[in-house]
Amino acid sequence: MSRELSVAIVGATGLVGRELVRLLFQRHFPIKALRLLASSRSQGKKLLVGEQEIEVQETSNNSFAGADIAFFGATPEISRNLVPAAVKAGAVVIDDSPVWRMEPDVPLVVPEVNGDDLEQHRGVVAIPNSSTTPVVLALWPIHQVNPIKRVIVDTYQAVSATGARAVAELTEQARAVLDGKNVMPHVYPHQIAFNLLPEIDVFLDNGYTKEEWKMVQETRKIMHEPELAISATCVRVPVFVANSAAVHVELSHSMSADEIRNLLREAPGITVQDEPSISLYPQPWTAAARDSTFVGRIRQDVSHPNGFAMWVVSDNLRKGAALNSIQIGEDLIARNLI
Ligand SMILES: NC(=O)c1ccc[n+]([C@@H]2O[C@H](COP(=O)([O-])OP(=O)(O)OC[C@H]3O[C@@H](n4cnc5c(N)ncnc54)[C@H](OP(=O)(O)O)[C@@H]3O)[C@@H](O)[C@H]2O)c1
Numbered sequence: 001m002s003r004e005l006s007v008a009i010v011g012a013t014g015l016v017g018r019e020l021v022r023l024l025f026q027r028h029f030p031i032k033a034l035r036l037l038a039s040s041r042s043q044g045k046k047l048l049v050g051e052q053e054i055e056v057q058e059t060s061n062n063s064f065a066g067a068d069i070a071f072f073g074a075t076p077e078i079s080r081n082l083v084p085a086a087v088k089a090g091a092v093v094i095d096d097s098p099v100w101r102m103e104p105d106v107p108l109v110v111p112e113v114n115g116d117d118l119e120q121h122r123g124v125v126a127i128p129n130s131s132t133t134p135v136v137l138a139l140w141p142i143h144q145v146n147p148i149k150r151v152i153v154d155t156y157q158a159v160s161a162t163g164a165r166a167v168a169e170l171t172e173q174a175r176a177v178l179d180g181k182n183v184m185p186h187v188y189p190h191q192i193a194f195n196l197l198p199e200i201d202v203f204l205d206n207g208y209t210k211e212e213w214k215m216v217q218e219t220r221k222i223m224h225e226p227e228l229a230i231s232a233t234c235v236r237v238p239v240f241v242a243n244s245a246a247v248h249v250e251l252s253h254s255m256s257a258d259e260i261r262n263l264l265r266e267a268p269g270i271t272v273q274d275e276p277s278i279s280l281y282p283q284p285w286t287a288a289a290r291d292s293t294f295v296g297r298i299r300q301d302v303s304h305p306n307g308f309a310m311w312v313v314s315d316n317l318r319k320g321a322a323l324n325s326i327q328i329g330e331d332l333i334a335r336n337l338i
Helices: 015-026 077-086 111-119 132-146 165-177 210-224 257-266 317-332
Strands: 003-011 031-038 048-049 052-058 069-072 092-095 124-126 148-157 229-236 243-251 270-272 294-302 309-316
Touching: 003 077, 015 031, 015 048, 015 317, 031 048, 052 243, 052 317, 069 077, 069 210, 077 092, 092 317, 111 132, 111 210, 111 317, 132 148, 132 210, 132 257, 132 270, 132 294, 132 309, 132 317, 210 229, 229 317, 257 294, 257 309, 294 317, 309 317
Parallel strands: 003 031, 003 069, 031 052, 069 092, 092 124, 148 229, 270 294
Antiparallel strands: 048 052, 148 243, 243 309, 294 309
């Protein structure tokens, strides 16, 4: 890699932020100086980066002087308020929040799919929602050879996709339920332990939730298919890490399960786990803490001659957030865009 960069991480103490710190170090990102930023609550806290301890600073408008690249993994409010300050200070921002994703001049990028969109960046690049990224990653290689006509996605999303408070809530509720105690929900509208909630983010006038609508809009933007027919139902499940999705696809022409399996085996970022005879298929438990997006249960859809179905599982904190952000950074460096 080329020159070393001055890097800032906003939200360094959160679930995504800690993964960013870990992966930047593991992937030997070319760092000259690393600034760890969070709220005033974390001011002075020390985080381990490799063998070095770095003190966390409170985030402000002035946090970005001299930074070449800033990873934002804090709250939407912080992204809304401080991304412009970081860009003004000269940093290229990679933002994990939903705030800038649909802005026309902000590339929304999964590098294996639309890395070329980075060429158009004007200081901000957004990553997709953690449930959208793995689905697009799995659709893309198939779309290249057999254009997709319609997609129906049902997701099973982990609580860590909501942040650290939700992880604590599931832990506490699970203990309480097993101890026969009453449960008081705080993060979610209802109990999440031993339950499923078909409500992620707010409800919109069209009956979809905002999370489902993000899946629709973001998939279209990343794939440059503004008219793609796509519908989603997003469900929160009592799983700590890794989002799963049942994906039903209508293609332009019929394709065998073997052909689809072979395409996906060759695709970057994907591992096919599909051996029903030995119960081998992707699971959140085995996808957690892994970089790959896992695909299995690939089969022709008996309800449509050009249809197939697949099951996609991916770590929401890795490919769904930190890993995708760092890959964008690496791609920007490789393209000389920083
Ligand atoms: N979790 C996922 O799977 C996922 C996937 C894709 C995108 N994202 C996006 O990534 C972002 C972070 O998510 P997360 O799951 O890591 O959340 P989280 O665990 O709740 O962490 C939130 C982080 O934001 C910081 N923060 C809160 N208020 C702040 C303030 N006023 N100033 C500066 N920093 C502040 C927190 O710092 P303190 O510790 O000091 O409070 C913490 O570091 C969100 O925008 C989310 O939409 C998350």
